[in-house]
Amino acid sequence: MAGKPAILPWDSNSVRQPGSASKFTTIRISTRLLEFNRMSVALFVPCYIDQFFPEIAIATLELLEKLGVSVEYPAGQTCCGQPMANTGCVDDTAPVARRFVEIFADYDAVICPSGSCTAMVRHHYAEYFDPQDTAFQHVASRSFELCEYLHDELQVDSLDASFPHRVSLHQSCHGLRELRLAASSETRVPRVDKVRSLMGLVSDIEWCTPTRSDECCGFGGTFAVNEPEVSAMMGRDRIADHIDARSEFIASADMSCLMHLDGIIRREKKPIRVIHVAQILAGGPFAEGQRSIPSIAHP
């Protein structure tokens, strides 16, 4: 990792192997948390989560606090610039990206509950900055998707959470194929599934497996309105696959996919719901301060 700051308390390249947890891990983690308390960690809340899904941001914040990380939410933050970048509007993206780096440059780490927005910062900011710009290098290399941060940096191996429901995982494409949070079905590179292994720490989940493990849901940002018919069909197909797997909840680490899927689910009154992984890991809130999940209404 170019521009890795010296404060990193351990080698971030070491990937924890599943099942490697021992009684010593707890001690290791607590010393690590002491280090983390000295780190300044910022929360980046994507624009649409801020305005329309505050419960996801609250769950993320509370989860991190529960794990002993003191997180700040820097005022003035808005968006990473992805909507403009993905439309091709470079000139409209550049000032938003530069603003983002200015706001987050002084933190040791930036955590975001979205794979897509994190991928934007990590992999697509380069063209808006001088390659020698240290603030840019720092922010790009120290921005983490929430699950990635918990898995790779914090190396969480136990969680006090229970979710006694049938759950299926929706892999967000950018989390999967840009951040490589798991192995995509196309490639033959063995990888730890970071989201799934964190979810494995939650007790009482009954897992359901859709037949197409990582097909796109059809959100794709402005694609959802540019190609409304194709996008909606992609969403309907994903929902049907998860329902056929007998799932009650489609869980994902990306709320944008879920916003699109939920829009179709509610329009078509499908017997399934969406939930952000942070809500499961944190044990809520689920909506407007609700701490428990009302039982699912099957139409």
Add this chain to the structure above:
Amino acid sequence: MHGSATSSVSLPIVDHPTAAKPFVTNDQRSHWHDQALWFVRSKRDKQASAVPEWEYLRELASAIKTHTIANLDRYLEDFERNARALGATVHWAADADEHNAIVLGILRDHQKSRIVKSKSMLTEECGLNHFLEENGVEVVDTDLGERIVQLRKETPSHIVLPAIHIKKEEVGETFHRHLGTDAGASDPKYLTEAARQHLRSKFLDGEIGITGVNFAIAETGGLVVCTNEGNADLGVSLPRVHIACMGIEKLLPRFQDLAVFTRLLARSATGQPITSYTSHFHGPRDPDSELHIVLVDNGRTRLRQSDEFREALHCIRCGACMNTCPVYRRSGGHSYRATVPGPIGSVLSPTREPDRYKSLPYACSLCGSCTDVCPVKIPLHHQLLAWRKELVGQNLLPLGKRWSMRMASWLFRHPWMFSSAGYLGRISLRWLPHSLTHCRLNKWALSRELPKPPPESFRHWYRKHR
């Protein structure tokens, strides 16, 4: 491009969402198409996972292609020299018109007018069939899928599976009309046998055989043509003249490089370990025969000069990106109105006519599946994103979209305005009638609900609670 012009005469500028609508809103057909191609993708996954060094092969293939394209001038000259030494005649065509004129010239020299042709996307790209037919030549496509498409006066909807959009019942109707099969017959075995008999007579009548080229080897001057039906071999075995048409990017430096690609090609394309026929041609087969090789540029040199899109020249036309593309599977190949559809087509088509094909780079959710499936590691979804930037730079994005992004950018730079706009949005969703917030003008709401508005934003909550 005559090949695709026939289907897009009424639509000079391709609007993918509009072109896709009839296909994607036919729920039954669209799902049938999606599942047929997903089946091929699943077969590909099985084959890929049976090769432990799969990722290494992809890496190697990509490196070989990068090297070849970088040294294309040298390898083309090597190839020409070695092919001539084997007795082949090598022709150079700068564009589609030159290519077509060269082929017609060879036919005229031999006073022949009946062609049997195996699959070649290059001749589709150049509109060869149309051109030859206008000049009184009978062209018979001998690949079964291409023959079906040709009889129906359509164009291929997929580069490997040209008739994947046509159901067996529809093939039955076409064959009934053109080949005299029983009305209503749709048994694939029966129809294939009928096509076989029909094509057999065409093979016997054929005066000149045209094939495409999968790989050409600079070191040997040899050509490799891969088919499953053996139609390329049959087509060039009886006539005394074989014309092989190839894009200049089909070159490989050495014979030993070929193995990397034959291992990747069929596995990626159809999920087979290898194509049924992998035929090597080294010069004309005997002193009385001729082998003509037409090397075609048609925009490839220009593409080679582009740092952003050069890697698109790595493409070995396996079609894996189409099989995996969730948009292609649901919208059908014809919705792209281009010779090469799907992700690679959406990269290649705008290099020829950016204005006409400007909607194709947006016919993509940027899921990245194409990039991961590509056997030669073309970063397809990144190239589609790069195309969007290129199109905006060329002022080809509709003004409405351009201004909405300018507006969004402004909002995101003014947190107070951003948060007020969000507040207004939530209030409107709460108090305005559903029929207004979800009206037809709101494309999001055509088939989805908008989010349920929360009472406050996170930033507001944070100020109160932390």
